[in-house]
Amino acid sequence: MTNPHTTADVVIIGAGHAGVAAAAELHKRDANLSICLISNEQPLPYHRPPLSKKALFDANLPLELLQAEGFYQATNIHLQRGVTVTHIDRAQRQVKLNDGQLLTYTQLIIATGSSLRPMPVAGGERALGVYNYADIQQLGPKLQAADNVVVIGGGFIGCEIAAGALKLGKKVSLLVSGPRLLRKAIAPAMGVRVTQLHNNSGMHIHTNCQVSHLDNDGVHTNQGLFSGDLIIAGVGANPSIKLAQQAGLAIDGGIVVNTFGQTSDSHIYAIGDVASMPLQGKVQRLESIQNANDQAQSVANNIVAHRQGEPARDYNPVPWFWSDQGDLKLQMVGFNDANAEQKILASDSDTRMTAVQFSKGVMTGVDTLNMPGNHLAARKLLAMSVDITWDMVQDHNQDLKQLFKKLR
Amino acid sequence: MTLVTFIQEDGQHIEVQAKQGEHLMKLALDNGVAGITGACGGSCMCATCHVLVEQINGQLDAAGEMEVEILDMEVDEVFDNSRLCCQISASAAIDSITVRIPPNND
Numbered sequence A: 001m002t003n004p005h006t007t008a009d010v011v012i013i014g015a016g017h018a019g020v021a022a023a024a025e026l027h028k029r030d031a032n033l034s035i036c037l038i039s040n041e042q043p044l045p046y047h048r049p050p051l052s053k054k055a056l057f058d059a060n061l062p063l064e065l066l067q068a069e070g071f072y073q074a075t076n077i078h079l080q081r082g083v084t085v086t087h088i089d090r091a092q093r094q095v096k097l098n099d100g101q102l103l104t105y106t107q108l109i110i111a112t113g114s115s116l117r118p119m120p121v122a123g124g125e126r127a128l129g130v131y132n133y134a135d136i137q138q139l140g141p142k143l144q145a146a147d148n149v150v151v152i153g154g155g156f157i158g159c160e161i162a163a164g165a166l167k168l169g170k171k172v173s174l175l176v177s178g179p180r181l182l183r184k185a186i187a188p189a190m191g192v193r194v195t196q197l198h199n200n201s202g203m204h205i206h207t208n209c210q211v212s213h214l215d216n217d218g219v220h221t222n223q224g225l226f227s228g229d230l231i232i233a234g235v236g237a238n239p240s241i242k243l244a245q246q247a248g249l250a251i252d253g254g255i256v257v258n259t260f261g262q263t264s265d266s267h268i269y270a271i272g273d274v275a276s277m278p279l280q281g282k283v284q285r286l287e288s289i290q291n292a293n294d295q296a297q298s299v300a301n302n303i304v305a306h307r308q309g310e311p312a313r314d315y316n317p318v319p320w321f322w323s324d325q326g327d328l329k330l331q332m333v334g335f336n337d338a339n340a341e342q343k344i345l346a347s348d349s350d351t352r353m354t355a356v357q358f359s360k361g362v363m364t365g366v367d368t369l370n371m372p373g374n375h376l377a378a379r380k381l382l383a384m385s386v387d388i389t390w391d392m393v394q395d396h397n398q399d400l401k402q403l404f405k406k407l408r
Numbered sequence B: 001m002t003l004v005t006f007i008q009e010d011g012q013h014i015e016v017q018a019k020q021g022e023h024l025m026k027l028a029l030d031n032g033v034a035g036i037t038g039a040c041g042g043s044c045m046c047a048t049c050h051v052l053v054e055q056i057n058g059q060l061d062a063a064g065e066m067e068v069e070i071l072d073m074e075v076d077e078v079f080d081n082s083r084l085c086c087q088i089s090a091s092a093a094i095d096s097i098t099v100r101i102p103p104n105n106d
Helices: A017-029 A049-053 A069-074 A133-145 A156-167 A188-200 A242-246 A289-307 A372-383 A390-395 A400-407 B024-030 B065-074
Strands: A005-013 A035-038 A077-080 A085-089 A094-097 A102-110 A114-116 A148-152 A171-175 A204-206 A211-215 A218-221 A224-226 A230-233 A237-239 A254-256 A268-270 A275-279 A282-284 A320-325 A328-334 A341-344 A353-359 A362-369 B002-007 B013-018 B050-058 B082-084 B094-100
Touching (some): A017 A077, A017 A289, A049 A156, A148 A156, A156 A188, A156 A230, A156 A320, A188 A353, A320 A372, A328 A372, A362 A372, A372 A400, A400 B065, B002 B024, B002 B050, B065 B082
Parallel strands (some): A148 A171
Antiparallel strands (some): A211 A218, A218 A224, A275 A282, A341 A353, B002 B013
């Protein structure tokens, strides 16, 4: 059969967390909707965070599926695996696949996620990265076989990989461009603490280390040469916006969407890593599971509302994120504010910490280290329409759990 | 192998033979047990896999510090036998285990 042509109410490009969550929510809201979900990977859609937190270090761990296989058969969600979209035709409301199929949509959701940012130096391709299951399958055995591992990048992924490799008994050198780990992502005091704790556990952390190039000998930096049997990079990801660009959709960092999740074409929505949305007075993307799931849910509800002639609703996220690094569980909630005041709450141990951010006197973000109770309390407190002040926190023994239980 | 029985809110029993190391949240998802969402993929970040351990034939490790904190914050009613089933894995030490899904779990 050449050029088979099908029609679906909603076509979703991308079957990561956002795409699958959107499909599931659409189905839940209106089981009669025909939904076509396009995945460019072969495995059934899976949870991505465990890849760099667990799966990379243990080949026996099965993929954690987002939905059991039977889910797709039991619903009107037609999942196509191992195919890519080559073109979006907005005038015809069609997408074209690399196997020749044409899919006509009423609404299109772009959930293409991101792809690994290449190392921007000569020989950068020598450093391997972790983004999807195929990467894990390639890298896992190499990591098991290696003695000496060099990890480039002091962000979440770099720290997770370095901590996991260390637990496997490898010698690990972590090269960080800034003065401490996680410089842009968490409260400065917590970044310092995490750097100390990883150092104490035997990780060789090289701060202010600028990579100049990679070659057969290893990684060349302003602090000399780092050689290893395996070189891994975690230097971030770029949003996958090529299709949207070709289709002429508005782009600003990612695909521009309004508070309803609509792009500059009202029939097309964008969710997850690729979406640039108005937040806190500027246009920004959020790369997180929380955003993938919550924005998917918001857009699915708005699509169903639109089809039923009901008004759309704004997406108002309370962003949160987590990272597992060896024995350290870091959890972040709220928006980063570089001008905010930081307070460190009392804690019973060096490996437990809570940093609270106050912007103009009001709590706007909380980072925790091995204190999941405070994290969960902070998420609930930030979702409430009450301004939380330092006095209120102090009046409850600097315990956010107590404060939440009092206010709820 | 561990025999795992899930009792859904509607009273239906779902029995599954679990291989060593498989955690109950994944088993529940793979076998379509109602009321288990597992939103965080087993990262001990949410409480959408809350269960009540009704019966156990064998030795189950107590809930860890993180799990206790999450249960305390996320679950409206915590019972002595409350657990997050992503933190319970089938093992040689457990012949069989029965868990009940509490109402309004997600």
